[in-house]
Amino acid sequence: MKSLIVENCAALSEYGMHISEFSILGPVGTSQVVLGSLISLDVPTQVKWHMCGLIRNNGNKEQLKYAIDITTEICKVLEMPLKSEISALAVLREENLF
Secondary structure: OHHHHHHHHHHHHOHHHHHOOOOOOOHHHHHHHHHHHHHHHOOHHHHHHHHHHHHHOOOOHHHHHHHHHHHHHHHHHOOOOOOOOOOHHHHHHHHOOO
């Protein structure tokens, strides 16, 4: 039983490496696509996690802002109102990422 717990903890600690696919888009591009999907689903907690992930994948403020801006503009064009306002700068300050 102990070895099963150790194996599961090891798998959890490497979650990002196992779930991410970078053969078509690089880490930053993949993070931007995931962010766009989550923003359009209006799930702010998951958006915040993946905003931090974009930065951990060596993204920068401009790439983060671009992903948010283009997604919110697409939602406006498609008349998909978002209940949650996504503020990249607020999350960056809160998480002390820069």
